[in-house]
Amino acid sequence: xxxxxxxxxxxxxxxxxxxxxxxxxxxxxxxxxxxxxxxxxxxxxxxxxxxxxxxxxxxxxxxxxxxxxxxxxxxxxxxxxxxxxxxxxxxxxxxxxxxxxxxxxxxxxxxxxxxxxxxxxxxxxxxxxxxxxxx
Amino acid sequence: xxxxxxxxxxxxxxxxxxxxxxxxxxxxxxxxxxxxxxxxxxxxxxxxxxxxxxxxxxxxx
Numbered sequence: 055x056x057x058x059x060x061x062x063x064x065x066x067x068x069x070x071x072x073x074x075x076x077x078x079x080x081x082x083x084x085x086x087x088x089x090x091x092x093x094x095x096x097x098x099x100x101x102x103x104x105x106x107x108x109x110x111x112x113x114x115x116x117x118x119x120x121x122x123x124x125x126x127x128x129x130x131x132x133x134x135x136x137x138x139x140x141x142x143x144x145x146x147x148x149x150x151x152x153x154x155x156x157x158x159x160x161x162x163x164x165x166x167x168x169x170x171x172x173x174x175x176x177x178x179x180x181x182x183x184x185x186x187x188x189x
Numbered sequence: 190x191x192x193x194x195x196x197x198x199x200x201x202x203x204x205x206x207x208x209x210x211x212x213x214x215x216x217x218x219x220x221x222x223x224x225x226x227x228x229x230x231x232x233x234x235x236x237x238x239x240x241x242x243x244x245x246x247x248x249x250x
Contacts, residue, residue: 143240150226154219154247161250165243172239 131174143169223248 144166151159208215216224227244235241 143237143243146240147243150219150222153222155217158219158247158250161247165247168243169239 141169141173220248 147162147166147169151162154162208217209221210216223244227241227248230237230241230244
């Protein structure tokens with residue numbers, strides 16, 4: 055199953071190192087849960103159609119919708135965060151580093167992280183955030 | 190002469206602990222650098238509020 059996931063990452067051009075082993079385990083458990091729920095529901099007879107619907111509803115409530123599009127969006131967000139030399143603001147703060155005191159250098163790292171995280175806010179409208187005008 | 194020594198030491202990388210006394214306040218070289226940078230960005234009309242907030246927070250930290 056890990057080989058399948060590795061192949062999937064290669065096809066989607068996703069860097070496997072950007073996902074921790076725990077994240078991969080969580081993704082695999084969600085996929086396994088959804089597949090077992092589907093197999094259980096397909097084995098029941100028509101007399102159990104109501105229970106099948108309830109199982110599907112429970113499955114829908116239990117596991118989040120994690121499809122390829124969501125993974126691609128997550129990949130975009132992670133790629134944007136990992137771009138090191140693309141942000142002129144971070145470059146400006148880094149250029150100040152040699153001239154600052156040690157205490158300010160530590161704060162500088164925090165602010166650079168803050169700037170990286172702020173990039174996510176720029177991306178959010180494209181994935182259905184509050185400013186999504188399609189509502 | 191003090192100002193000359195101040196910038197001489199800074200340019201030669203001797204210390205970041207040099208300061209200037211202005212009206213009783215000690216302004217270190219990195220404070221001066223941040224002030225000048227913030228002023229420059231303001232004069233250039235840069236509207237990046239997050240960057241300005243980061244620089245001002247660094248100045249007052």
